[in-house]
Every structure is written in C-alpha cells, then in structure tokens.
Amino acid sequence: xxxxxxxxxxxxxxxxxxxxxxxxxxxxxxxxxxxxxxxxxxxxxxxxxxxxxxxxxxxxxxxxxxxxxxxxxxxxxxxxxxxxxxxxxxxxxxxxxxxxxxxxxxxxxxxxxxxxxxxxxxxxxx
Amino acid sequence: xxxxxxxxxxxxxxxxxxxxxxxxxxxxxxxxxxxxxxxxxxxxxxxxxxxxxxxxxxxxxxxxxxxxxxxxxxxxxxxxxxxxxxxxxxxxxxxxxxxxxxxxxxxxxxxxxxxxxxxxxxxxxxxx
Numbered sequence: 001x002x003x004x005x006x007x008x009x010x011x012x013x014x015x016x017x018x019x020x021x022x023x024x025x026x027x028x029x030x031x032x033x034x035x036x037x038x039x040x041x042x043x044x045x046x047x048x049x050x051x052x053x054x055x056x057x058x059x060x061x062x063x064x065x066x067x068x069x070x071x072x073x074x075x076x077x078x079x080x081x082x083x084x085x086x087x088x089x090x091x092x093x094x095x096x097x098x099x100x101x102x103x104x105x106x107x108x109x110x111x112x113x114x115x116x117x118x119x120x121x122x123x124x125x126x
Numbered sequence: 127x128x129x130x131x132x133x134x135x136x137x138x139x140x141x142x143x144x145x146x147x148x149x150x151x152x153x154x155x156x157x158x159x160x161x162x163x164x165x166x167x168x169x170x171x172x173x174x175x176x177x178x179x180x181x182x183x184x185x186x187x188x189x190x191x192x193x194x195x196x197x198x199x200x201x202x203x204x205x206x207x208x209x210x211x212x213x214x215x216x217x218x219x220x221x222x223x224x225x226x227x228x229x230x231x232x233x234x235x236x237x238x239x240x241x242x243x244x245x246x247x248x249x250x251x252x253x254x
Binding site for chain 1: 156159160162163167168170171174175177178181184185188192211214215217218221249252253
C-alpha cells in the first residue's frame with residue numbers, strides 16, 4: 001500500500017525506497033563475516049609470530065586464498081556501508097560529506113582489489 | 127535560516143540524558159567499527175601486501191607487530207573485533223524480532239560486554 005500523496009512522489013519527496021537495500025546488504029555481509037570469523041581467528045592464532053615460510057605455505061593453499069578473497073570482499077563492503085552511515089549521520093557540510101563518501105567508496109574498492117591480487121599472487125606463486 | 131530556530135532534541139551524550147547500557151553499547155559498536163575500518167583492516171591489508179612482497183618486507187612488519195606499539199594495536203584490534211562481533215550478533219537477534227523487551231536488551235548488553243572480554247582474553251591467550 002502506498003501512503004504517499006501522488007504529487008509528493010512526482011516532486012521527488014519522501015523516501016527513495018533504497019534504505020532496505022542498504023540495511024539488507026549490511027546484514028548479509030555481517031552474516032558472511034560471522035561465518036568467516038572462525039576461519040580468521042584460527043588463521044590469526046596459527047600465524048601469530050610465524051616465520052615467512054610458514055605464512056607463505058598457509059596462504060598458498062587455494063582454500064585459504066579463496067577464503068581470504070571472500071573475507072576481504074565482505075570486510076571492505078561492510079566497512080564501506082558502515083562508514084557511509086557514520087559520515088551521513090555526523091558530517092553536515094554537504095561538499096565535505098560528498099567528498100568523504102566518495103573517498104570511502106574508492107578506498108574500500110581499492111583495498112579489496114589489492115587484497116584479492118595479493119592473495120592470488122600468493123596462491124599462484126607469481 | 128528559519129529552520130535553525132526549530133526546537134531540537136537534546137544531544138544524546140550531553141548532560142541531559144543519563145548514561146545507560148543501551149546508549150553506551152550503541153556508540154561503542156560504532157567506535158569499534160570505525161577503529162577497525164581505520165586501523166585493523168588497513169593492518170590486515172598491509173600484512174597481505176608484505177607477505178606477497180617478499181621475506182624482507184614480511185619480517186619488517188612482523189618485527190613491528192612484536193614491538194610495544196604493535197602489541198597494543200593487536201590488543202585493541204582483537205577487542206574491537208570481539209566487541210563488534212557480539213554487538214553485531216545482538217543486532218541480528220533483534221532483526222529476527224527476538225529479545226526486544228527492555229529488560230532483555232539490558233541483559234543481552236551485559237552478556238555482550240562479558241563475552242567480548244572473554245573472547246579477547248581467549249584469543250590473546252591463544253597466542254595472537
């Protein structure tokens with residue numbers, strides 16, 4: 001049921017209807033991270049203080065490389081969505097808000113790309 | 127501007143509201159999230175880049191992590207992770223429509239505080 005006055009809709013007032021997508025994406029990425037928590041804690045504990053050869057041999061396994069890329073994707077997507085909400089809530093200078101939102105988006109995408117390339121390099125032994 | 131003369135609700139963290147577990151945990155969930163975004167995630171990325179770059183780079187990062195500042199960053203990161211994890215599980219439980227009575231919300235809040243401290247101690251004790 002649409003409770004909105006048709007004129008308000010034509011004038012572009014009211015909610016854009018995009019909030020649910022953001023909310024749902026945040027929850028889905030959280031669920032992926034919740035599952036991967038077991039893996040990342042195991043990895044952190046087993047590689048804490050490890051030498052180079054041990055770390056290389058662990059990360060050159062396709063299973064760990066795949067999990068690392070999935071983890072990086074979920075982490076930086078969740079980070080982007082989370083920082084977006086924080087910026088929208090606390091930064092009220094329009095130009096600064098826009099610049100920060102673009103910066104976060106770009107940085108998270110770049111961080112994911114670098115993670116994926118590094119993980120691929122380790123598994124492919126390039 | 128005329129809109130600035132509208133009455134505003136008092137700021138949540140000022141002297142007008144008493145601190146409560148609900149509001150304190152809410153802001154801590156944000157703070158730990160922002161901390162991980164600014165410190166922990168870039169650190170994990172640096173670790174992966176160092177490992178992919180070569181032994182020299184990897185050992186340099188390992189040496190820094192073993193130092194005083196490195197240990198502090200790891201401790202803060204593990205606690206932020208544990209706290210944000212417990213806070214996130216609370217949110218997912220609420221999203222399912224459960225535990226929404228105020229007494230249950232306070233109870234799950236204290237559970238989250240205790241669980242995040244226990245998880246931090248366990249992970250740090252396990253060698254990280």
